[in-house]
Amino acid sequence: MRELSLRLVSVWIICILFTGFFAYIARSIHQHTISSFDEPIIDxxxxxxxxxxxxxxxxxxxxxxxxxxxxLAVLTIAVLLWKKHKAQAVLFAVALGGTGVLNQVLKFIFRRERPDFDRLIDIGGYSFPSGHTMMAFSLYTILAYIIWRNLRNVWARTGITILAIFMIVMIAVSRIYLGVHFPSDIIGGILASSVWLFASIALYQRLQHRKSGKLQTK
Known part of the structure; x- marks a missing residue:
């Protein structure tokens, strides 16, 4: 129990730190001081x-x-329910659905216009934070987490982790490459989705621990 409590405290501290970093980026965007970070990476x-x-x-x-x-979400939830992993299916749905809602709320709050140079695809909407990055981070991180919990093979776990990181990085970089997002949109998206995802996983672990504790006392 003590180990779980320490883990939860660590998660909440990380969430607070990531929220602070996100606020710093948002403030820099508002004050138009973020270009020294964005422009060299775009170039x-x-x-x-x-x-x-x-x-x-x-x-x-x-x-x-x-x-x-x-x-992918529908397919994953269907497989989890078929495998009778109802709690993990709920975690997956909450993590992904919450990320989508959070992204739309943040875009509406900040209303940052997209880059207007060297755009290779047509797209509308606001820029900050990156929706593609937020959804990719949540999707592949929560998938890796669930698969990690259900597999015991070290090599399989390592392979899934590497694949998840690769997909997140490539989707995020593609948004800068195609001229539809600033790098700060990407970083902001990762920070925002991290906070929601880590909080969701922490709550899931807490509830699962309580459930297992009740079963042991019966």
């Missing part, structure tokens, strides 16, 4: 543009689209 990433790489980046952006994420 480096967009400086690698080729026709072949553009096609690859468009593919990763499509993978991170709402339609693809929704299909």
């Amino acid at each position: 480096i990433i967009q400086g690698t543009q080729t026709s072949g790489l553009t096609s690859i980046m468009k593919t990763f952006t499509t993978i991170g689209s709402t339609t693809t994420v929704a299909l």
